[in-house]
Amino acid sequence: MSALRELSREFDARRAGLLVRVLPPGLYAGRARMLVMRSALASRSVWLAIVSGFFEPLFYLIAMGQGLGSLVGTVSGPSGQQLSYAAFIAPGLLATSAMNGAIYDSTFSFFIKLKYAKLYDAMLATPLGPVDIALGEIGWALLRGGMYSAGFLGVMLTIGLISSPWALLALPAALFVASAFASIGIAATSFMRSWQDFDLVQLAVVPMFLFSATFFPLSVYPSAVQWLVQAFPLYHAVSLIRSLTTGVAGWSALGHVTYFVVMATVGFMVASRRLTTLLLR
């Protein structure tokens, strides 16, 4: 435990060194992990949200995988191999749970803390700066996405939906996915003015969930639509994780990971800037 703490301190310090070069001074104290600690302490009272976030994909898996699956039979996997319908959609649901976990904390909860609880104004009276806040909140949202995913991965393993040791990498992959959605979530929320704007989040998330090759292969779309689907992040998440749980991971996985690294970086930069203008006014 103390070794871990040492490591995270080291990590914070290194990152500080790097960030100081790319950001103006005075915005970063290198203590983002304190926000994660604070969220963990606060979330003792919201276990329910976490549990429901974990059960939601499970219900989909049962309803669609078993129910619909009995009608569908088998589906062609990433390399043409035949998969049970449940094994086909499970990685899609895993990717979605990583996304949902990250989105929940980076949009709704973040908005409340920013606009109503004035939590970050209180933090700014300490050495913490906007960059600590952006990193810390992204870190926590990412952890929640990771927790949802780990739980669901356990379920997949238990009911035999995993056919490859590559699946071990599905968890780190889910963390990449979650960090990208968390960063974009924070960045987008920093532009929101009222609760009505959150309909936009639903408008982005629901179609992505339904159409990102989650429930059927990309090949069912005409090629123009395929391009469109491939532009959206959840498609990359689903493909990446499906290739891992079905054991056909190739170089394309690196492409997906790059997508998420870029998305996370852009989100983080925008979020830091926006928080700076919103909080240091």
Place this chain on the structure above:
Amino acid sequence: MSDSLVQARGLRKRFGEFEAVRGIDIDVRAGEVFGFLGPNGAGKSSTMRMIACVSPRSDGELQVLGMDPDVDGPQIRARLGVVPQQDNLDVELSVRDNLHVYGRYFGMSRAAVRVKATELLDFVQLTDRADDPVEQLSGGMKRRLTIARSLVNDPELMLLDEPTTGLDPQARHLLWDRLFRLKQHGATLIITTHYMDEAEQLCDRLVVMDGGLIVAEGSPQELITRYSTREVLELRFPPGAEASWPETLRDLADRVEQLPDRLLLYAADGEAVLAAAHRRGVQPTSTLVRRSTLEDVFLRLTGRSLVH
């Protein structure tokens, strides 16, 4: 380099077109209690936020603890204790965890914050509420917790923006006592308030702000001597009957102020003015001769309901 903990020269704050602070000079010396007085919108909080390094200045010079807030914000903030005008406690945490987590933001160790939290809860008399959620506290208790929180890092300089607003008289006196003790332990305090008695009791030196400018500066006693007379005669009249009296009495006093419910006559000798007023046939429902207070200075400087 001076020995001022806060030094401002021509300090300005603009919000878009509007200028909230329009070029002020301040020097806060180590160990003193320095006050900001002024009507709503005078620019007190805007100034406090600039000193707290959470609001970049628009113009002018500012040094806090010998450093520049634009460059060394985190280093300065590490040594400040801030009580904002509006409580922003962490409502998702318990009373004790609020202190705990806040100390951790300052980089204190777990063991150190544990000791400190216990000590501070005792200091603000919230020990028996330590494990309650913050939401269950009364307004005054929240205010006390906010003050405890601001002390977690043993600040050298405290910024208190209307610390006692919303407190009952007993809680206010408890707070004054606590603030006084902090001062005795060598802390420097900057405080804004709308309570003149508070300013008079606590402040060694104060400035009166109005419309983004400093309109007067000095110790409470200096300000009273400079801007008011030794005594004040207060006259109350039946509703509707007071309108004509200011003209009749103007030459008896140095200055006359007409408030909605009473007339204030400023003079060195209040009793003498009262006797003269009686001789002119003035029949107030009640009279009071008292010493001048900061209230009178404030009234004069910020020009509320002034009769020339």
